[in-house]
Amino acid sequence: MRVLIIDDEPLARARLAALLGECEGTEVIGSVGDGEAALGSLGELQPDVLLLDINMPGLSGTAVAQRLAGRTRPQVIFCTAYEAHALKAFELGAVDYLLKPVRLERLRDALQRAQRRLADAPREPTAYLHGRMRGEQVRIALAEVICLLADEKYVVVQHRRGELLIEESLRQLEEAYPEQLIRLHRNCLVPPARLLGVKTLADGRVLARLDGTELSPEISRRNLPAVRKLLRLG
Structure with a gap:
């Protein structure tokens, strides 16, 4: 799976990238620090999964997910230090909600859920x-x-x-x-x-x-x- 990391904290992005390196079948295709950059890179990078922080300056993680709601790709996995937004995240169709610091086992579980959801839905034809x-x-x-x-x-x-x-x-x-x-x-x-x-x-x-x-x-x-x-x- 092609994974894009979105988090305004460089250390958090680096940690997630390191964890993904231990998850078989995943490829980190990019790492950006805000929601606007994430949306702007979707057409070029074509990620399967977003690891998405919620509290970011500018466009928040929930705002990004709202823009993408209803799409097959990319699937959204929220990674945040706060539990308060969990209900909203699942209302937006997120595949999982991981609390920081993210544990490798939970990340693997979330990626497996995303993989199953992607496999169950046909790839949207490219226009x-x-x-x-x-x-x-x-x-x-x-x-x-x-x-x-x-x-x-x-x-x-x-x-x-x-x-x-x-x-x-x-x-x-x-x-x-x-x-x-x-x-x-x-x-x-x-x-x-x-x-x-x-x-x-x-x-x-x-x-x-x-x-x-x-x-x-x-x-x-x-x-x-x-x-x-x-x-x-x-």
């Missing part, structure tokens, strides 16, 4: 967008998309490795992937996991902060309530 890049037909996984921008008769797909032109309209994409894209403006869609926050300019315009890019697309008044609700919930 791809197809278009042209430098004159060649290419495809890009939707999980790698940062944002989609309307540009005359094409849509420009901004992703981690560059840009891609596709012929589908934003409306067609929005209807095809209603759970995987949210509209910011009539000319812009983004994957919800890319949304880090919003910033309001002096002239009243509201811009989105997106993971993986310096681009800050404008959010229309019509779509702002849905964006704020998404950020508040997750």
Whole structure:
């Protein structure tokens, strides 16, 4: 199993990595210190399991889990020093709740539960967008998309490795992937996991902060309530 560690304490991350080294069949694919970094790395790293702290600055562990609720992958195992959030964790579908300091035996048990849950659920098919890049037909996984921008008769797909032109309209994409894209403006869609926050300019315009890019697309008044609700919930 591919495991991503999320904890704001470097020593805690190091300890978990060491424990995972003693768990057969697991691979530590990354280690990050906050929830925003975790969400931003999911498309690239494709983890099977998150070892997720709860009390972190910025986006909390429960907020990260709420964003991921209902997905087959990744499965969430909370690792925390506090018992108070256990009920909420299981309401969000966490596979287990480990108290720090995490013991090797409990970690192995939790990973086995995650493995069984993953085995019982079919892997979600990867969605791809197809278009042209430098004159060649290419495809890009939707999980790698940062944002989609309307540009005359094409849509420009901004992703981690560059840009891609596709012929589908934003409306067609929005209807095809209603759970995987949210509209910011009539000319812009983004994957919800890319949304880090919003910033309001002096002239009243509201811009989105997106993971993986310096681009800050404008959010229309019509779509702002849905964006704020998404950020508040997750």
